[in-house]
Amino acid sequence: MFETLLQNLGLSAFSLKGFGPLLLQGTWMTVKLSVMSLLLAIVLGLLGASAKLSKAAILRIPAQVYTTLIRGVPDLVLMLLIFYSLQTWLTSFTEAMEWDYIEIDPFAAGVITLGFIYGAYFTETFRGAILAVPRGQVEAATAYGLSRAQRFRFVVFPQMMRFALPGIGNNWQVVLKATALVSIIGLADLVKASQDAGKSTYQLFYFLVLAALIYLVITSVSNFALRWAERRYAAGSREAQR
Template sequence: MENLILYAPLLARGTLVTLELALASLLLATILGALGAAGKIGGGPVARNVVFGYTSLVRGIPDLVLILLVYFGGQRLLGVLGGWFGFGYIDISKFWAGVTAIGFFYGAYLTETFRGAYMTIPRGQIEAARALGLRRFVILWKVTLPQLVRFAIAGYANVWQVLIKSTAVVSVISLQDLVGLANDAGKSVREPFTFFAAVFVIYLLFTFVSQSIFNWAERRYTIKGRNDAA
């Protein structure tokens, strides 16, 4: 326990890196998920096939393999391009490699989350808005998005809970995140169980706080939706 207290600032720094990694990955996944859902719903045959290939690819590979491919493959690719254009050696960021891999991976799941939420919106409401002469942007902002958020929030919360736990795998590329620093500290003082128990508690805290926030948001949007319907 004394060693855990001694290394508390180090673990706090790793916790911050993990949280930043998770939030940046979620932002990228949300953007990719929104684009993917738009491609599946309103895109042409090419867009739908691209999105289908994207989601099928992600379902077929583990996130750990994708992280290794992005980091080591990206490093090799940048090295080749640097040699061609005379830039020399280019070092790829471990943090952004993790963000790219995790965001790309979970963007496929958010694609289906957003698509399913959109399909749940009653078609009659959109048709009624068009009949009133509302412009497409107004329909999107006033009719579609509020209901899309309400129907998607449960699935979005599930993806976030899995995503934040997936950040642990970035330690394999030596990113100094919570798991990586706890592993190093545990080995240095020969108390791995103590430090990984602390990691266990911190991840539980992450998921508990996150679930509380999403539960509040889900209740809020459910009540708002009932009030709007009334």
């Protein structure tokens, strides 16, 4: 499959020295990790934004601490801290319960770590988007008898997404590039695959450039999808302005 794709692109399989399947697996791992981390970050972002906008201090203060702490510490440091903390806590728990040792799967650890880190960035993205929704529309929905869940689903969320999509697109690209950091915790992503191929062939620069091009292709395709989503959510606004 990978060699057929290379031939369609006018590239020879020999240029990859037989490491095409490895790079394909690494690319697929990177895409899976990015998407799963994005979904977790979105969920945490929605919860965090709701907490920061809450009138209850018991919700607002922890959310404020979460976003301040995460955005103030380098991602690499956080990744190492969270990954090894998760393993330490799990080991302590299994020892206390007298269970067998359980090792955290690198993929699950990568998803949890990236999702937790970028959930703080999505929190601010969604908080700003929610605040941008006209308050009068929420009050009108309340006057019509809509419940809180219905107000969020039918009034707040569609308009919030229109304001949030540019930030979501930016955060997605950052998450995608941040997956390169997971190679330090043993996950066989695109960066790890390109490093292994480069060291085996003594052409590390060549394979790293190839990895960069693959990242560029993924981000370019993502940009088209995000632009479509922006046009879709902005359609109602354009109709209202006519």
